[in-house]
Amino acid sequence: MGQTDIATLSNILSVEKEDIKRHKPDAESIVAELYVKLRPALLNYVYHLVHSNSDAEDLIQLAFLHLFESLERGNVIENPRAWLYRVAHNFSIDGIRRVSKRESLLQDWLKERETLIQESSEEELIRRDQIDKLLQILNEKERFCLMLRSEGLSYHEIADILEINPSAVSVYLARGLKKFRSKNV
Amino acid sequence: MSKKNHYQSTVPDHLEDETIIAYLDGELSDEEKARAGQHLEKCWSCRGNLKLIQDSVDNFMNQRQEILLPPALPPSEPALKIFQERLQNYKSQTRTASVFSFSRLKSKVNFSNFWKTFSSFNFFNAPASLKFGVGALAVFVIVALILNQSVVPTVSAAELLKNADEAGKNSLSAVSQPVVHQKLQVRRSKNNSPVESVNWETWDDTSRNNFRQAVETDGARRLIIDRFESSVKVPFIFENERPQVLTELAQILQFNRMNPNDPLAAASFKNWRDSLAEKNETVSKADSQDGTESYQLNVKPAGEIGSNQISAADYIVRASDWTPLKLRLEIKTNDETINFEITRQTSEVIAFNQLSPEIFPPTEMAKLPNATTSPKESSSLAPSPETELAVKTNSNSAAVVKTENATNRVPASAELEVEVLNLLSQVRADMGEQIEVKRTPDGFLVISGIIETAGRKTEILNALDSVADNASVKIEIYTIAEAVAKRKQESKTKDSPVTNVESVEVENLSLAAEPQLREYFGQSGNSDEKIRSYAASRVAQSRQAMQHLGALKKIANQFKPEELKTLKPEAREKWLALIRSHARAFAEQNSALRRELKPVFFAGAGEGGGRGASVSSNAELINAIRQLYETGAANDSVILSAFAASGNGGVSAIGAAQFWQALKNAEAMARSIQGVR
Numbered sequence: 001m002g003q004t005d006i007a008t009l010s011n012i013l014s015v016e017k018e019d020i021k022r023h024k025p026d027a028e029s030i031v032a033e034l035y036v037k038l039r040p041a042l043l044n045y046v047y048h049l050v051h052s053n054s055d056a057e058d059l060i061q062l063a064f065l066h067l068f069e070s071l072e073r074g075n076v077i078e079n080p081r082a083w084l085y086r087v088a089h090n091f092s093i094d095g096i097r098r099v100s101k102r103e104s105l106l107q108d109w110l111k112e113r114e115t116l117i118q119e120s121s122e123e124e125l126i127r128r129d130q131i132d133k134l135l136q137i138l139n140e141k142e143r144f145c146l147m148l149r150s151e152g153l154s155y156h157e158i159a160d161i162l163e164i165n166p167s168a169v170s171v172y173l174a175r176g177l178k179k180f181r182s183k184n185v
Numbered sequence: 186m187s188k189k190n191h192y193q194s195t196v197p198d199h200l201e202d203e204t205i206i207a208y209l210d211g212e213l214s215d216e217e218k219a220r221a222g223q224h225l226e227k228c229w230s231c232r233g234n235l236k237l238i239q240d241s242v243d244n245f246m247n248q249r250q251e252i253l254l255p256p257a258l259p260p261s262e263p264a265l266k267i268f269q270e271r272l273q274n275y276k277s278q279t280r281t282a283s284v285f286s287f288s289r290l291k292s293k294v295n296f297s298n299f300w301k302t303f304s305s306f307n308f309f310n311a312p313a314s315l316k317f318g319v320g321a322l323a324v325f326v327i328v329a330l331i332l333n334q335s336v337v338p339t340v341s342a343a344e345l346l347k348n349a350d351e352a353g354k355n356s357l358s359a360v361s362q363p364v365v366h367q368k369l370q371v372r373r374s375k376n377n378s379p380v381e382s383v384n385w386e387t388w389d390d391t392s393r394n395n396f397r398q399a400v401e402t403d404g405a406r407r408l409i410i411d412r413f414e415s416s417v418k419v420p421f422i423f424e425n426e427r428p429q430v431l432t433e434l435a436q437i438l439q440f441n442r443m444n445p446n447d448p449l450a451a452a453s454f455k456n457w458r459d460s461l462a463e464k465n466e467t468v469s470k471a472d473s474q475d476g477t478e479s480y481q482l483n484v485k486p487a488g489e490i491g492s493n494q495i496s497a498a499d500y501i502v503r504a505s506d507w508t509p510l511k512l513r514l515e516i517k518t519n520d521e522t523i524n525f526e527i528t529r530q531t532s533e534v535i536a537f538n539q540l541s542p543e544i545f546p547p548t549e550m551a552k553l554p555n556a557t558t559s560p561k562e563s564s565s566l567a568p569s570p571e572t573e574l575a576v577k578t579n580s581n582s583a584a585v586v587k588t589e590n591a592t593n594r595v596p597a598s599a600e601l602e603v604e605v606l607n608l609l610s611q612v613r614a615d616m617g618e619q620i621e622v623k624r625t626p627d628g629f630l631v632i633s634g635i636i637e638t639a640g641r642k643t644e645i646l647n648a649l650d651s652v653a654d655n656a657s658v659k660i661e662i663y664t665i666a667e668a669v670a671k672r673k674q675e676s677k678t679k680d681s682p683v684t685n686v687e688s689v690e691v692e693n694l695s696l697a698a699e700p701q702l703r704e705y706f707g708q709s710g711n712s713d714e715k716i717r718s719y720a721a722s723r724v725a726q727s728r729q730a731m732q733h734l735g736a737l738k739k740i741a742n743q744f745k746p747e748e749l750k751t752l753k754p755e756a757r758e759k760w761l762a763l764i765r766s767h768a769r770a771f772a773e774q775n776s777a778l779r780r781e782l783k784p785v786f787f788a789g790a791g792e793g794g795g796r797g798a799s800v801s802s803n804a805e806l807i808n809a810i811r812q813l814y815e816t817g818a819a820n821d822s823v824i825l826s827a828f829a830a831s832g833n834g835g836v837s838a839i840g841a842a843q844f845w846q847a848l849k850n851a852e853a854m855a856r857s858i859q860g861v862r
Binding site for chain 1: 201202203204205206207210212237238241242244245246248249252253254255258261264265267268269271272275276355358359360361505506536538539793794796797799801802805853862
């Protein structure tokens with residue numbers, strides 16, 4: 001990991017310090033380890049935004065590549081979990097503009113992913129319709145706050161990802177839940 | 186505030202829902218938690234509310250499990266394998282290493298053991314031969330390190346630009362709704378004239394396609410605006426008052442295919458470099474002013490250089506992170522040599538909602554009369570002081586032009602504009618025909634267009650009947666004959682839009698896709714006819730699909746972002762209904778096209794994997810439509826290149842896997858837009 005020393009590395013990955021001590025201080029192995037640990041939760045979150053397994057997989061892998069790049073540069077990332085959620089969230093929200101970036105990174109990877117589950121376009125459409133109907137009663141912030149909270153992120157982490165005031169998180173959560181209640185969902 | 190009940194005790198105010206949820210989540214401070222806990226002990230109402238909220242959480246989690254989560258998580262092992270391969274691929278594309286990289290040495294040498302050994306060694310008691318050997322080694326290392334600074338670089342020009350471009354895009358991706366804020370110093374020298382310098386500040390709102398710039402004059406920052414904006418509350422100057430240095434720089438950059446808004450962007454430099462037929466270029470290492478290592482790419486066009494063309498350019502990026510630092514341009518004109526140097530002073534990417542509102546305020550556009558307004562524009566769009574009677578006719582002899590006395594007219598509302606779009610869509614006048622709905626600077630709607638036949642013109646005018654008498658609307662629709670008669674010096678030709686499959690004829694069988702078509706249709710007697718019919722049908726399908734995209738794009742671009750925000754709900758729903766309608770129509774056309782193409786070109790291809798789009802905001806929706814249009818247009822080009830006549834067949838991308846993916850992507854994007862609410 002270039003010039004990064006152990007102390008900074010421990011700070012970067014303070015949540016998984018024990019894992020770091022077992023491995024060499026190498027960005028690649030750290031990122032791969034984090035990928036295995038955090039991928040399911042990130043997939044769950046990103047899926048509700050992009051409604052497609054393959055798209056969600058693409059986006060979170062991009063987020064991890066981004067993490068690798070940042071670690072290689074020696075950037076200090078105090079909470080890599082929240083950091084990854086933030087980047088994956090931004091990638092998902094800015095999905096259209098990311099297509100060209102993804103194309104350039106994925107030019108060798110345009111082939112069909114045989115090893116990943118392929119949903120038919122019809123299944124994806126049905127699912128998308130269900131998700132839209134469920135979430136359409138919420139505004140954007142309420143939806144994101146509920147989804148991120150359901151992934152176990154703290155209010156401060158959610159505020160950091162969505163670039164809002166931490167005190168607003170509880171307000172959005174309360175309102176979102178109330179809307180769910182009132183619609184008898 | 187406490188309330189006293191008749192038992193002379195006080196009950197604090199009930200807890201807000203957000204306090205209860207924060208209490209349940211353990212997010213209250215110790216003091217707040219204690220206070221909330223004490224209240225809950227005494228208050229049945231809040232305890233009931235707490236249970237209600239907890240039940241809501243449980244309900245949400247159930248719904249999340251059933252609907253919001255992916256139906257089945259893809260297996261992790263194959264995904265990890267793919268990710269590791271991508272990581273290796275990414276590293277090989279972006280990493281370079283100096284032969285004498287310290288980090289590489291460190292990875293091979295265990296320095297803690299080395300230091301222990303070295304520190305116990307007494308150099309001065311060592312044999313002479315060892316002293317000489319160590320001395321020679323030291324000299325060698327020193328020389329090598331010096332040479333390393335100017336050794337032939339391990340990056341090529343293309344790699345440098347690619348890395349710099351990637352670095353720029355990476356910095357955008359970490360911020361939602363990013364705005365690139367830069368402070369640049371622009372210096373210009375001409376022949377022997379003194380150097381002129383300007384401090385230039387820019388804000389590039391990439392998500393809304395907005396740009397703002399400012400200059401520092403007399404120690405104060407002044408925004409540069411091109412028209413009067415009453416919402417701008419800070420010092421400003423007009424576009425035609427900005428320093429000549431910047432005006433000239435913008436002209437030079439545009440002339441040479443660089444980006445006048447972001448001259449340091451790698452994509453801008455690449456665009457110019459790619460436009461050169463021949464060039465000489467070198468990459469060397471240098472030290473920046475701040476002492477950091479940098480790469481300098483020098484490009485000189487070979488051959489004859491015209492006036493105002495760049496004769497030499499230096500593009501300098503920081504070696505550690507590929508950040509562009511400086512651009513130097515040499516331009517030769519007929520009379521002189523001009524040198525520009527643009528230096529980055531600061532650069533940051535900030536979220537739009539973190540930006541000071543004075544930079545991109547909501548605008549109330551009112552154009553001041555100035556020298557840039559063309560007389561033609563003034564006379565054709567400004568309301569006439571005289572009243573002209575409305576004459577609606579079905580004949581070819583008169584165009585329909587309706588104006589009223591300027592004092593009776595009020596600006597058209599956005600709702601009226603949406604209604605006009607709706608009326609045109611009902612007679613499919615928003616597809617293919619040259620009908621435009623524009624707003625004049627003073628807010629009136631002008632519906633203008635040229636129609637092929639009188640009958641079609643009548644149909645459109647009848648559709649607009651409900652708004653024809655509206656004082657805010659001006660209708661200028663002519664037939665071709667009327668337009669030609671009106672504009673004596675101009676001839677107007679118009680391609681007929683394809684309205685049905687049968688109208689497209691493919692005469693020449695030298696098609697780029699002929700080999701595949703021959704293989705599919707065989708060599709039977711009537712295969713030529715089948716191929717001809719197949720090709721014509723595909724072209725027609727693609728054109729019909731493109732017509733819907735054209736209409737979609739027009740509707741999407743009809744309003745500015747700030748106007749969309751203020752649309753009334755009914756008008757917005759109508760606007761969205763128009764968008765959904767064309768998106769659905771395109772998706773169906775695209776799906777039909779794919780069904781027909783598949784057995785011939787993509788027999789074994791999968792159906793899944795089309796990339797949709799997020800359309801949860803106006804900006805996302807507009808971006809999605811723009812992206813869909815670009816993808817659709819590219820796909821249409823492939824169809825035309827495959828099935829339109831070409832003398833010797835040519836090469837077509839119609840059978841490429843990327844094209845199949847692009848078709849699926851377009852359909853998925855259209856379905857996403859179709860689902861907008």
